[in-house]
Amino acid sequence: MTLPANRPRVGIIGAGMSGLCMAATLRRAGYRDFVVYEKASEVGGTWRDNTYPGLSCDVPSRFYSYSFAPNADWTRNFASGEEIERYFVRVTDELGLREHIRFDTELASARWDGARYRLRSTDGRTDSVDVLVSATGILREPKLPDIPGLDSFDGAAFHSARWDHSVALKGKRVAVVGTGSTGVQITGALAGVAKPLYLFQRTAQWILPMPRLPYSPVSRAALKLVPGLNKLSYLGYQRIMELIFGHAVIEPGWQRDAVSALCRSYLRTTVRDEELRAKLTPPDEPMCKRLIMSTAFYPAVRRRDVQVVTDKIVAVEPKGVRTADGRVREADVLVLATGFDAHAFLRPMELVGEHGVTLEQAWRDGPRAYRTVAVPGFPNFFTLIGPHSPIGNHSLIAIAETQANYVLRWLDELSAGRVRRVAPTTEATERFNSDLRDSMSGTIWTSGCDSWYLGPDGVPELWPWTPARHRRMLAEPVPTDFELA
Ligand code: NA7
Numbered sequence: 001m002t003l004p005a006n007r008p009r010v011g012i013i014g015a016g017m018s019g020l021c022m023a024a025t026l027r028r029a030g031y032r033d034f035v036v037y038e039k040a041s042e043v044g045g046t047w048r049d050n051t052y053p054g055l056s057c058d059v060p061s062r063f064y065s066y067s068f069a070p071n072a073d074w075t076r077n078f079a080s081g082e083e084i085e086r087y088f089v090r091v092t093d094e095l096g097l098r099e100h101i102r103f104d105t106e107l108a109s110a111r112w113d114g115a116r117y118r119l120r121s122t123d124g125r126t127d128s129v130d131v132l133v134s135a136t137g138i139l140r141e142p143k144l145p146d147i148p149g150l151d152s153f154d155g156a157a158f159h160s161a162r163w164d165h166s167v168a169l170k171g172k173r174v175a176v177v178g179t180g181s182t183g184v185q186i187t188g189a190l191a192g193v194a195k196p197l198y199l200f201q202r203t204a205q206w207i208l209p210m211p212r213l214p215y216s217p218v219s220r221a222a223l224k225l226v227p228g229l230n231k232l233s234y235l236g237y238q239r240i241m242e243l244i245f246g247h248a249v250i251e252p253g254w255q256r257d258a259v260s261a262l263c264r265s266y267l268r269t270t271v272r273d274e275e276l277r278a279k280l281t282p283p284d285e286p287m288c289k290r291l292i293m294s295t296a297f298y299p300a301v302r303r304r305d306v307q308v309v310t311d312k313i314v315a316v317e318p319k320g321v322r323t324a325d326g327r328v329r330e331a332d333v334l335v336l337a338t339g340f341d342a343h344a345f346l347r348p349m350e351l352v353g354e355h356g357v358t359l360e361q362a363w364r365d366g367p368r369a370y371r372t373v374a375v376p377g378f379p380n381f382f383t384l385i386g387p388h389s390p391i392g393n394h395s396l397i398a399i400a401e402t403q404a405n406y407v408l409r410w411l412d413e414l415s416a417g418r419v420r421r422v423a424p425t426t427e428a429t430e431r432f433n434s435d436l437r438d439s440m441s442g443t444i445w446t447s448g449c450d451s452w453y454l455g456p457d458g459v460p461e462l463w464p465w466t467p468a469r470h471r472r473m474l475a476e477p478v479p480t481d482f483e484l485a
Contacts, residue, residue, distance in 0.1 A: 008380075008414045010034035011110075011119060011129035013346065015101050016045020018384035018400035019135035020088060021066060023097045025404040028068065031411070035127065036097070037119070039106035043092045046139045047085040050182075052163045052335075054189025055081030056212060058181060058293040059395045062230070063237035066091065066397055070230035072223035078212045078293070111352040112379060115420075131414065133407060134346055135384045135400075138391065141341040145177060147316050154318040157334040160186060167333055171195050175321050175329060177313065178337035179205050181292050186337055187306065188296025196305045198329045200313055200321060203450075204279065206263040206286035209270075210293035238398065245393040246466045249287050249444050256444065260286045270298040279310050284449035291393055342452040343367065343461070345386070353378035354423075366455045368433050370424030370481065371473055372463070373403050379423040379483075380414075382407045388436055390463035390470045392445070392453070399470065406474040413477075421485040428481035439464040 010026060012019045015038035026034050042048055057064050061079035065071050069091045075083060092098050106122045110132055119127045142159040144150070150157070156167040160182045174194035176183055179201045187199050223230045248255035263286040271277040280301070282289075301308050311323035320330035345367060351359040354377050362368075362377055367387035369375055374382055384403045385396055413419050437459060440446055445453050445460035455461045463470060 006415065006417055007031060007033055008130035008411060009128075010131045010133065010411065011117065011127070012036040012133045012135055013107055013110075013349070014038060014045060014135040014137060015040075015043040015092075015097075015103075016135065016137045016140075017047070017088065017397060018137065018404070019045070019133075020092060020097060021397065021400040022133050022135055022384060022404045022407065023100055024066065024068065024091065024095050025401070025408055026411075027095060027097065027100075029408055029412075034100055035129070036101040037105045037107050037121070038101050038103050041103045042089070043097075043101065044085045044088045045137050046161075047081055047088060049140075050081055050161050050163075051165065052081075052160045052182065052186050052189075052337075053169075053193075054185035054187075054296070055182075056185065057081070057084055058210070058291075058393070059241070060237045062233045063241060063395050064397055065234065067231075067234060067401060069095065070223075070227065070234065072220055072227075072230055074215060074220075076212050076214050078210065107349050109350040109352065112354060112381075117380070131380045131382070131407075131411060132351075133382045133384060134351075134386070136344075136346050136349075138342045138345075138385055139340040141344040141347075142336075143339050143341050144336060145313075145338045147177075147313055149316040152318050153316050153320075153334050155332045155334060157316075158336065160335055160337040161340070169193055169333060172332040173320075173330060174198070174333045174335065175200065175331035176335045176337055177321075178339065179203070180337065180339055181290065182339070183337035184292050184294050184297045186335060188294060188300050191296075191300035191303050191306050194305075194333075196307060197300075198307050198309055198321070198331065199301065200309050200323075201279070202312075203284075203289075204282040205289060205292050206282050207266065207292045207294050207297055208259065208263055208286075209266045209295050211295045238395075241394060242467050245287075245291075246390075246468070249392045249462075250464055250466065251442050256287070259291070263291075267298070271302065273302070276301065276308065279308050285444055285447045287393070287444045288447050288449035289451040290453065339452055343455065345383075351378065351381070353381070366457055366459075367461065368429060370429040371432055372470070373406055373474065374422075374424045376424050376426040376429050379421045381423075382410070387461055388433075388463055390465075390467045392462050394467055398467070402471050402474050406477065409477050419484045421483075423483050424481055425483055428478075436464060 012022050015036045056078050061074040108122045109120045110117045116128045117132045142161045158164045175198045177200045248259045311325045315322045320328045322328045369387040372386050372389045443464050453460050
């Protein structure tokens with residue numbers, strides 16, 4: 001029986017990079033009945049929340065853009081956080097997405113009632129949708145370190161994703177905890193501003209020298225004049241990223257050797273002081289943790305007014321940070337660049353699927369999705385940048401686009417009335433996850449290090465194949481992998 005054509009009403013959770021991607025994909029395909037629920041009062045997600053000094057993206061800007069919304073105006077090869085946030089605001093307005101966004105609306109729950117999802121926001125408002133798309137991002141929930149005495153600090157203390165811009169930094173004693181991408185960028189920006197700057201490093205990180213270079217007005221004008229150049233540049237960067245990093249992280253080969261050699265020689269040639277170099281030499285392989293790109297960090301930590309502290313932090317005290325050697329580094333400002341809970345997914349929101357089973361229950365043993373985009377037992381529910389998406393040093397925008405287009409394929413099926421309810425089978429999901437696990441062993445992430453890439457069971461929650469394989473896998477839905485009604 002063919003059901004009457006009926007465009008489903010779609011709910012999207014989050015107006016960050018991937019939520020906007022889904023919204024734009026729907027609008028471009030002619031869908032109008034969709035709502036984006038956004039807990040804040042502006043778009044941008046992690047790019048709205050993170051405003052720390054030195055913030056920039058580690059994916060080239062011409063590739064870290066929606067393919068359908070090229071930006072000839074990028075001012076640098078690696079755009080600053082502020083510029084990226086402006087880009088998302090502009091795309092939102094230019095593509096007419098703002099009218100679909102319900103700002104200041106945090107969803108508390110979504111419950112499948114057998115036909116639709118009943119939604120409730122934290123302030124008690126209700127709504128219902130036929131299809132629900134989670135676009136809640138991965139770097140959303142700041143992770144505070146478990147350091148005794150954190151609350152006792154007399155000065156200003158904040159997480160890097162909640163930067164307090166009212167706090168003056170010039171000439172102040174600043175302590176930064178954490179040497180991930182964030183701590184490294186902050187150090188590069190605050191060296192010479194803070195006096196002194198203490199960088200508390202638990203584990204050294206490999207750094208790839210990637211200079212941030214401005215684009216000339218001429219090249220920007222050329223890209224505006226000839227839009228094809230923008231496309232060419234996008235494709236060029238995509239090819240390079242996929243050829244180098246796409247392979248380096250998943251299998252041994254010249255790409256891995258080249259990145260590794262470059263990181264090692266950069267450290268050797270840039271940090272001549274042996275004691276400092278020993279401190280900065282990571283115990284693991286380059287790319288085991290997410291690779292950091294910077295040319296500002298090593299020059300920063302070579303300064304006399306910047307100190308890399310490797311003694312274990314034992315407590316924060318009113319005057320500063322105490323380390324295991326008994327020393328207290330006194331500070332006026334304490335910055336916690338300690339990362340995010342990358343496994344929060346929709347939490348704290350509650351999602352209830354068939355038979356009253358919550359996503360929390362379904363994911364008791366760790367997040368498992370069908371091909372990164374759907375979950376058995378949760379009909380008409382899709383995830384963007386969900387579990388095992390190919391996020392390792394790749395453009396998340398490109399990944400989100402692939403996934404949004406996949407969701408669109410199912411929406412078209414629903415619209416045409418060919419199906420009303422779509423959920424992947426447990427069997428297909430398990431098969432996919434078992435293949436994933438079997439393929440993890442050659443990846444660099446299993447070479448022995450701790451990072452936000454690893455799940456609670458120590459298995460990387462990443463994609464062990466090439467980004468191209470992800471695109472191919474999601475190019476067409478496989479109906480036999482689904483329970484359709
Ligand atoms: P990351 O990459 O998770 O880095 C967090 C850093 O904080 C890392 O150096 C941690 O050391 C350190 N950390 C965490 N807890 C503690 C405690 N208790 N004591 C000392 N040091 C601690 O987060 P970022 O914000 O830098 O980057 C996240 C992503 O954003 C990044 O990968 C890019 O994709 C953009 P550890 O290495 O665990 O020893």
